[in-house]
Amino acid sequence: MLTLIALLAAPASLLSLLIFTQPTFAHAFGQSFTLPIPVWIFLYGGAAAVALSFLVIGVFVGKESVFGRVGEKEISKISFIRAVTSPLARSTLRFLAAFLFLLTIGAGIFGSADASVNIAPTMFWIIFLLGFTYLSALVGDLWPMVNPWQTILTWWEDLTGSKLNGLWPYPQRWGYFPALILYYVILWYEMLSGGSAAQPQNLARLLLDYSIITFAGATLFGVKDWFKYGEFFSVFFGLVSKISIFVRRGNKIYLRPPFVGLLQEKLSSFSLLVFILLMLSSTAFDGFRGTSAWFKLDLNLFPLYDSFGASGYQIFQSAALALSPFLFLAVYLILVAAMKMLTKSKSRVTDLALQFGYSLVPIAVVYNVAHYFPLLLVQGQAILPQISDPFGLGWNLFGTAKVVPNVGIIRADTTWYLQVFFIVLGHIAAVYLAHVLALRVFPRQRQAVLSQLPILVLMVIYTLTGLWILSQPFSPVGA
Amino acid sequence: MQRNYLLYLAGLAIIIGAFFIFKPQTSPANPPAATNSATPTVKTFDLVVQNKKLVAGPEKIEVTEGDQVIIRISSDTDEEFHLHGYGKSVTLKPNETSALTFNATLTGSFAFELESSKTDLGTVEVAPK
Numbered sequence: 001m002l003t004l005i006a007l008l009a010a011p012a013s014l015l016s017l018l019i020f021t022q023p024t025f026a027h028a029f030g031q032s033f034t035l036p037i038p039v040w041i042f043l044y045g046g047a048a049a050v051a052l053s054f055l056v057i058g059v060f061v062g063k064e065s066v067f068g069r070v071g072e073k074e075i076s077k078i079s080f081i082r083a084v085t086s087p088l089a090r091s092t093l094r095f096l097a098a099f100l101f102l103l104t105i106g107a108g109i110f111g112s113a114d115a116s117v118n119i120a121p122t123m124f125w126i127i128f129l130l131g132f133t134y135l136s137a138l139v140g141d142l143w144p145m146v147n148p149w150q151t152i153l154t155w156w157e158d159l160t161g162s163k164l165n166g167l168w169p170y171p172q173r174w175g176y177f178p179a180l181i182l183y184y185v186i187l188w189y190e191m192l193s194g195g196s197a198a199q200p201q202n203l204a205r206l207l208l209d210y211s212i213i214t215f216a217g218a219t220l221f222g223v224k225d226w227f228k229y230g231e232f233f234s235v236f237f238g239l240v241s242k243i244s245i246f247v248r249r250g251n252k253i254y255l256r257p258p259f260v261g262l263l264q265e266k267l268s269s270f271s272l273l274v275f276i277l278l279m280l281s282s283t284a285f286d287g288f289r290g291t292s293a294w295f296k297l298d299l300n301l302f303p304l305y306d307s308f309g310a311s312g313y314q315i316f317q318s319a320a321l322a323l324s325p326f327l328f329l330a331v332y333l334i335l336v337a338a339m340k341m342l343t344k345s346k347s348r349v350t351d352l353a354l355q356f357g358y359s360l361v362p363i364a365v366v367y368n369v370a371h372y373f374p375l376l377l378v379q380g381q382a383i384l385p386q387i388s389d390p391f392g393l394g395w396n397l398f399g400t401a402k403v404v405p406n407v408g409i410i411r412a413d414t415t416w417y418l419q420v421f422f423i424v425l426g427h428i429a430a431v432y433l434a435h436v437l438a439l440r441v442f443p444r445q446r447q448a449v450l451s452q453l454p455i456l457v458l459m460v461i462y463t464l465t466g467l468w469i470l471s472q473p474f475s476p477v478g479a
Numbered sequence: 480m481q482r483n484y485l486l487y488l489a490g491l492a493i494i495i496g497a498f499f500i501f502k503p504q505t506s507p508a509n510p511p512a513a514t515n516s517a518t519p520t521v522k523t524f525d526l527v528v529q530n531k532k533l534v535a536g537p538e539k540i541e542v543t544e545g546d547q548v549i550i551r552i553s554s555d556t557d558e559e560f561h562l563h564g565y566g567k568s569v570t571l572k573p574n575e576t577s578a579l580t581f582n583a584t585l586t587g588s589f590a591f592e593l594e595s596s597k598t599d600l601g602t603v604e605v606a607p608k
Contacts, residue, residue: 031590052494
C-alpha cells in the first residue's frame with residue numbers, strides 16, 4: 001500500500017515542479033565559454049566525414065572485415081585487472097558511490113542554497129551526468145556495480161531477508177518506455193527548468209523523487225526488470241558502455257575493439273530506438289536553442305507563445321524537446337524505407353529500423369562528447385573547491401577549498417579540433433557498424449552494398465546537423 | 480593485413496589533406512598584429528546602460544586573442560559590471576563612465592552582466608589568433 005502511494009506521489013510531485021516553475025532565464029548551470037566552430041572547420045569536418053565514409057564502404061565491401069573477426073580477449077588474469085576488479089575494490093567503489101549519492105542529497109537539503117558553493121549541482125549535473133557517461137564509454141558498464149539505488153535495494157534485501165522479485169511481472173509491451181519517460185524528465189530539468197534544477201534544494205528533491213520512483217518500480221516489477229527497462233541511468237550508461245573496449249561477462253573481463261559491443265544484437269524494442277534518438281536530438285536541441293537562428297525563430301513565434309499564457313514559451317520548448325527524437329526518427333524511417341526499396345527486402349521497415357538501430361549510438365555519444373566535454377573540463381573543476389567544503393559552510397577538509405578553476409584550461413581552437421575529431425570519429429564508427437550489420441541482414445552482396453547508400457545519407461545528415469549546430473553563432477544573451 | 484595498413488594510411492591522408500585544403504592560409508585580420516606583436520592592438524568599446532538594459536553599444540564584443548580591450552560603461556543606476564571567465568568587475572555609478580580593461584589572453588565566449596541584478600547584457604568573444 002505504501003508503495004502504491006509512493007508510486008502515485010512521486011510523479012505528482014515531479015509534475016508539481018514542472019508546472020509551477022516560472023521560466024527565469026537565469027544562467028543555465030555552468031558555462032563552458034566555447035566559441036562556435038568556424039565555417040572552414042565545419043566544411044572540413046563534413047568533407048572528411050563523407051570522404052572517409054566512402055573509403056570505409058569501398059574497402060570493406062563484402063567482407064566481415066578487420067574488427068568483426070578480431071573478437072574478444074580475456075584479460076581477467078592480468079594482475080592489474082585482478083586487483084581493480086577484486087571483491088574489495090568493487091565493494092569500495094560501491095560504497096564510495098553510495099556515499100557520494102547520499103552526500104549530494106544531503107548537501108542539497110542541508111547545504112548552502114548558493115549553487116556555486118554547494119557540491120550537489122556540480123556533482124550531479126557535471127561530474128556524474130557528463131563524467132560518468134564518458135567513463136562508461138571508456139571503461140565499460142561500471143554502473144550496475146556502483147548504482148547507489150541498486151546498492152540500497154541490495155542492503156534492503158539483505159536486511160529483510162527477502163528478494164524483491166516484484167508483485168507483478170513487468171509488462172513486456174512497455175519495453176523501455178519508463179526509462180524513456182524518465183530520460184525526458186531529467187532532460188527537462190537540465191535544460192528547461194530555467195535553472196531551478198541547479199538549485200541545491202530542488203536537485204535534492206528531484207533525486208529523492210527519482211529514488212521513490214526507482215524503489216517503487218523495483219518493488220512492483222522486481223529489481224532485475226526495473227533496472228533493465230525502467231531505471232533511466234542503467235539504460236543510458238548501458239548503451240554508452242557498448243562502445244567501450246572492455247566488457248564483463250560473468251566474472252571475466254574481456255578486451256575487444258571499440259564499438260563492436262553494438263554489433264551483438266538488434267534493438268529489442270522501438271522505445272529503445274526512440275531513447276537512442278533522444279540522446280542525439282536532446283543534445284542537438286540544447287545546442288540549437290543557444291544559437292541566433294533559434295533566437296530569430298523565437299522572435300517570430302513570440303505572439304504564439306503569448307497566446308498560451310505566461311508559461312507559453314516553456315510549454316513550446318517542452319513540446320519541442322519531446323518531439324525532437326521523432327524528427328530524427330522520421331528521417332531515419334524514410335531512409336530505412338529507401339533501403340527496403342533499393343534492396344527489395346521482404347522485412348518490414350520497422351524491423352529493419354531495429355536491425356540498424358544500434359549503429360546510431362556512436363553518433364549520439366560523440367555528439368554528446370563534442371557538445372559537453374568543454375563544460376566538464378571547465379565547470380567540472382568546481383568540484384575541487386567544493387569537495388573540501390561540500391555544504392558551502394566554509395570548511396576546508398582537503399585543503400582545496402580555495403582552488404580557483406582555470407577557465408582557460410582549453411583553448412577555443414583546441415576545442416574546435418577536438419569537437420570535429422569526435423564527430424568524425426563517431427560518424428566513421430557508425431558507418432562501419434551499419435556496414436557490418438548490412439552484411440548480416442542482407443545475404444546477397446549486391447543488396448548489402450545497395451543498402452549502404454541510404455544509411456550513408458542518413459549518417460551524413462545527422463553528422464552535418466551536429467556540426468552545423470556547433471558552427472552557429474550564439475544568440476545575444478542579453479535579449 | 481597489408482591492405483588494412485594501406486586503408487589506415489588513406490584515411491589519415493584524407494584527414495590531414497582535407498585539413499590543409501580547408502584551413503585558411505592566413506587569417507586576414509591578423510597580419511599587422513603579427514608583425515607588430517610588441518604593441519598589442521587596443522580595442523575600445525562604449526556601452527550605455529539605462530534601466531538595467533543595454534541601450535547603446537555592441538551586445539557582442541568581438542576581439543582577437545592578445546588584444547588590449549577597454550570596455551567603457553555608463554549606467555543610470557548604481558551597479559556592478561562583471562565579465563565572466565576573466566572574473567573582472569567594475570563599479571558603476573549614475574552618470575559616470577567606468578572602464579573595465581583587460582588583456583584578451585583567454586579564448587572563448589564570455590558573458591558580461593550587471594552583477595547586482597543578475598542581468599545579462601552581452602558577450603565578449605575572443606577569437607584565437
